Amino acid sequence: MKPRPIPLVEPFWQWQRRSLPVDTPPLPPGRHRVDVAVVGGGLAGLSTAYHLLRRQPGLRLVVLEAEGLAAGASGRTTGMLSPGVGQSLPALVRRLGEQTARALYQQTLAAVRDVQALVTAEGIDCDLQRSGQVIFARSRPQQRRLLALAQQLSALDLAAEVEILDEAALQRRLRLPRLSRGEASDGPAALRFPTAGIVDPLRLVLGLAQRVAALGGQIHAPSRVLSIAGLDEKAARASEPVCLQLADGHVRADRVVVATAGYAPKLGLFSGRLLPVQLQAVVSEPLSDATLADLGWAERDGFLDARRVFGYFRQTADRRIVFGGARPRYAWKGGDGGPAALSAAAAQVAADFAQLFPDELGIRLVGGWGGTIGYVLDALPAIGCLPHAPRIFHAVGWCGHGVALATAAGAWLAAAMSGDALPALPWFRSHLPKVPTELGRYLGFAATTRLMAASDAWS
Numbered sequence: 381m382k383p384r385p386i387p388l389v390e391p392f393w394q395w396q397r398r399s400l401p402v403d404t405p406p407l408p409p410g411r412h413r414v415d416v417a418v419v420g421g422g423l424a425g426l427s428t429a430y431h432l433l434r435r436q437p438g439l440r441l442v443v444l445e446a447e448g449l450a451a452g453a454s455g456r457t458t459g460m461l462s463p464g465v466g467q468s469l470p471a472l473v474r475r476l477g478e479q480t481a482r483a484l485y486q487q488t489l490a491a492v493r494d495v496q497a498l499v500t501a502e503g504i505d506c507d508l509q510r511s512g513q514v515i516f517a518r519s520r521p522q523q524r525r526l527l528a529l530a531q532q533l534s535a536l537d538l539a540a541e542v543e544i545l546d547e548a549a550l551q552r553r554l555r556l557p558r559l560s561r562g563e564a565s566d567g568p569a570a571l572r573f574p575t576a577g578i579v580d581p582l583r584l585v586l587g588l589a590q591r592v593a594a595l596g597g598q599i600h601a602p603s604r605v606l607s608i609a610g611l612d613e614k615a616a617r618a619s620e621p622v623c624l625q626l627a628d629g630h631v632r633a634d635r636v637v638v639a640t641a642g643y644a645p646k647l648g649l650f651s652g653r654l655l656p657v658q659l660q661a662v663v664s665e666p667l668s669d670a671t672l673a674d675l676g677w678a679e680r681d682g683f684l685d686a687r688r689v690f691g692y693f694r695q696t697a698d699r700r701i702v703f704g705g706a707r708p709r710y711a712w713k714g715g716d717g718g719p720a721a722l723s724a725a726a727a728q729v730a731a732d733f734a735q736l737f738p739d740e741l742g743i744r745l746v747g748g749w750g751g752t753i754g755y756v757l758d759a760l761p762a763i764g765c766l767p768h769a770p771r772i773f774h775a776v777g778w779c780g781h782g783v784a785l786a787t788a789a790g791a792w793l794a795a796a797m798s799g800d801a802l803p804a805l806p807w808f809r810s811h812l813p814k815v816p817t818e819l820g821r822y823l824g825f826a827a828t829t830r831l832m833a834a835s836d837a838w839s
């Protein structure tokens with residue numbers, strides 16, 4: 381089927397925003413001196429700022445955001461708050477061993493719970509729903525994959541974190557076309573993770589920004605940092621404050637937090653190691669009462685399918701479907717690939733959408749958008765401090781799981797910056813695997829995602 385063209389629009393979350401709940405004037409020209417400068421006004425940067433200010437009241441802290449709050453992935457996400465990292469749990473166990481994989485997975489569960497607790501404690505109005513998340517199979521090989529995941533969770537003593545759904549139980553949560561699952565079964569129809577949830581990500585970002593401002597932090601946007609002295613090993617000077625250069629001034633900070641996700645390489649951090657990868661999403665018109673009743677989607681669970689290149693979707697407060705998916709893209713030199721590439725990708729997402737919500741249901745898609753995430757070859761984030769520049773900290777590389785991880789990591793990084801010991805987990809690190817050449821990155825990423833999509837089509 382020829383993919384339908386989808387108009388490119390502002391991310392849905394921005395549509396209803398009227399005014400910012402917090403003052404964010406651009407940084408005035410000139411020289412500034414602060415205790416902490418946080419670079420990036422997304423979930424990671426604002427959460428780190430919030431937790432630092434909670435720990436150290438009176439800290440002179442600025443958040444410097446290049447465009448506007450939530451201009452990056454945090455304002456473009458589908459907003460599914462879910463456990464897990466970029467690689468499947470069975471694959472993590474094979475790579476890292478049972479003990480480490482279990483510890484990592486548990487920390488991702490803790491991340492989901494921590495974000496929910498933070499939202500509740502601070503009374504952040506972000507439409508948080510502890511709705512759970514369902515991963516469903518569309519074919520027998522996918523059922524086998526779900527079975528392996530359920531068995532792995534059980535082997536790691538994490539069976540309590542998952543519910544196993546048969547076809548009837550899945551259809552009670554959402555009436556999906558049976559696709560090629562057929563009647564025979566090689567495993568569960570779906571797994572449900574009750575801890576997971578959904579949020580309005582923009583309102584989460586703005587809520588965090590309000591708390592940062594209330595604690596005395598200064599937020600400046602647009603205020604793009606052009607360079608950070610000392611990122612480069614040769615220029616690092618551990619004993620001096622770090623200088624951040626802006627277009628018409630500079631900031632000297634005792635400590636710097638770089639929370640710029642997929643934009644970090646442009647600042648010279650993890651170049652060739654953190655890949656700026658493009659994801660895309662589409663949004664439908666609000667569902668009518670009749671359509672919702674047809675779908676039987678009463679509980680607002682988030683859903684994703686069990687393919688390698690998967691689709692994921694959730695309901696908004698006004699009953700639209702926000703649906704993400706299609707192949708992640710690495711464009712030449714880490715760009716965004718331009719509007720034509722995004723249009724084609726959004727049309728692919730629409731084609732995936734049509735498989736699950738066929739035309740007979742009459743659900744119209746009204747727009748699509750893209751966003752940049754930071755991807756690391758081993759599918760794990762990087763949270764820590766540069767060994768050659770102990771005043772520069774980073775929290776990046778969520779590999780598509782940043783709603784929970786980037787937000788929770790703010791507390792972990794603030795703890796580390798306050799001298800607390802962190803658990804020995806492989807994502808507290810400053811060394812990331814490197815992809816040597818631009819051609820290697822470009823061709824390697826395209827070939828891998830194509831292969832994954834093709835293997836999904838065969839199974």
Ligand SMILES: Cc1cc2nc3c(=O)[nH]c(=O)nc-3n(C[C@H](O)[C@H](O)[C@H](O)COP(=O)(O)OP(=O)(O)OC[C@H]3O[C@@H](n4cnc5c(N)ncnc54)[C@H](O)[C@@H]3O)c2cc1C
Nearest residue numbers: 420422423424446452453454457460605641751781782783
């Ligand atoms: C379409 C899409 C769907 C997604 N769906 C999900 C999902 O359902 N669940 C999930 O967990 N994750 C999802 N993600 C990923 C998730 O959104 C991100 O991992 C998360 O938002 C990252 O937050 P962050 O704060 O690290 O980065 P960002 O939100 O990207 O923030 C980085 C900020 O840094 C700013 N910046 C960059 N350069 C500079 C500079 N030089 N100076 C100052 N500021 C700078 C940017 O403008 C940006 O605002 C999705 C992402 C996309 C794009």
